Amino acid sequence: MTEPTPAFARATDAHELEEGTVLAPRFDANGLITCVAVDAATNEILMLAHMNAEALSLTMATGEAHYYSRSRKALWKKGETSGHTQKVSEIRIDCDQDAVIIKVTMGGTGAACHTGRRSCFYRTIPLGAPASADTKLAFTGDEPRFDPKAVYGKHEH
């Protein structure tokens, strides 16, 4: 994409940022905000990624989720490699405007995670003891729906 970087408003004070109706996202030092993608029907969290100004604007304009890949340092249309697109039905922003939620309907197999699973959050951390080097995760049973090696030449997410 070669569109110009969109211009966003800047909030002049905390009250305007939190209680106002002007979109004034606070991109971090790397030009990013956090985005959480949730299933539009169930609210299940599917993945967490980042957007730069261009990715947010393209998501708004097209209704298809776009992100910025920190590892590849590039704009990334979700599903462009794998077919696991995300059709966006709602975007929400938080109180201090540095994080967004997108409510999405998955394309493809319904798997949002590059490992082939529906959600990236497929393991639990145990409760009841402090963390240690021996803390073990448990799988939730969210099994891969596709073989990542067959779909990706390299890591998408």
Added chain:
Amino acid sequence: MTEPTPAFARATDAHELEEGTVLAPRFDANGLITCVAVDAATNEILMLAHMNAEALSLTMATGEAHYYSRSRKALWKKGETSGHTQKVSEIRIDCDQDAVIIKVTMGGTGAACHTGRRSCFYRTIPLGAPASADTKLAFTGDEPRFDPKAVYGKHEH
């Protein structure tokens, strides 16, 4: 709190990180991971915040949400000022172990946001046009449940 910083394992490769059962969180350059708190009953996203190693370990050990405040540069037990505690029933970690979800039951009025609202995500960004300096947010109807000025001497979140 004056507990020693907990020791976490480090994953030695991507496969172990993504498919293994060892908790090996990837804290960022500031020592933080992202945490999304969701309502345990409805999956509604309540807030997004950050945890350092100590906050994650205390959350695991106590079942009460702890965060790290970037603005105050301090460990923060959710609800210690306002009574809006978060009882944690599940913690999940994502594929590359740099983000967690906590499923919580809110204390107090049920408001997770420092503005008094249930969720920090109380405004929507419009779809159908690219971003501009004139983009207007819409409120979802998540009305404040308490008066933040009466509860906080200063900004908790």
